[in-house]
Amino acid sequence: MGKQPHLLVEEGDLHDVALLPGDPGRVDRIADHCEDSETVAENREYKVVNAVYEGRELTICSTGIGSPSAAIAVEELAAVGVETFVRVGTTGALQADIDIGDMVVATGAAKDEGTTKRYEAATVPAVPDYGTLSALVEAAETREAPVHVGPVATDDAFYAETDDHVAAWNEAGLLCVEMEAAAIFALARRKGLDAGAICTVDGNLVEGTQKGETDAEELPEKAKDNVGRAIRITLDAVAAL
Secondary structure (H helix, E strand, O other): OOOOOOOOOOOOOOOOEEEEOOOHHHHHHHHOOOOEEEEEEEEOOEEEEEEEEOOEEEEEEOOOOOHHHHHHHHHHHHHOOOOEEEEEEEEEEOOOOOOOOOEEEEEEEEEEOOOHHHOOOOOOOEOOOHHHHHHHHHHHHHOOOOEEEEEEEEEOOHHHOOHHHHHHHHHOOOOEEEOOHHHHHHHHHHOOOEEEEEEEEEEEOOOOEOOOOOOHHHOOHHHOOHHHHHHHHHHHHHHHO
């Protein structure tokens, strides 16, 4: 087997567990928390780094924005031997009691995107495996981070999330909306592999606080360095897997 066409990696290059941020810039931020790191490949929205955290070898791979590019990452990572996928990202809250800076660990994702429809029926659930899910919850609780555990929405039309969409998600009891989890969960399940997702809240759609609207200096204390906290929680969880 040659190199994968998008990630530019081949069998033997990577470790068995991969952290999946969306932002390529966040790959280096995660690697900065590790004892050792080495860039393996970089192409388009994908940056792939191998690292070690508390003795645990791991891979970090950006997915870009949305389910199509996340699905490509999972397909190619799985093809070269990755067995566990952990999304670590940001999200917009859909419930009034979820604050900026809180963590959300997904128990499932509503498939409000188009990618998974090419793989399976919409009625097939997009869910994480229990081991990865519980490791993320335990790591968040150990670090005493405000954490909400429940279903989320995965959407692929950021600028088409109307008030009606937000109201419907809110009434359904979905905790937040993001853009990659459903594809990651669905593809991992179909391949008999493991997956989970933790996201930190950077806005609240029902409260009218959109991504990027809040000045960092005005954020409550728990919202400061919220991405850094999510990264540390994810690394703790991976070390325990």
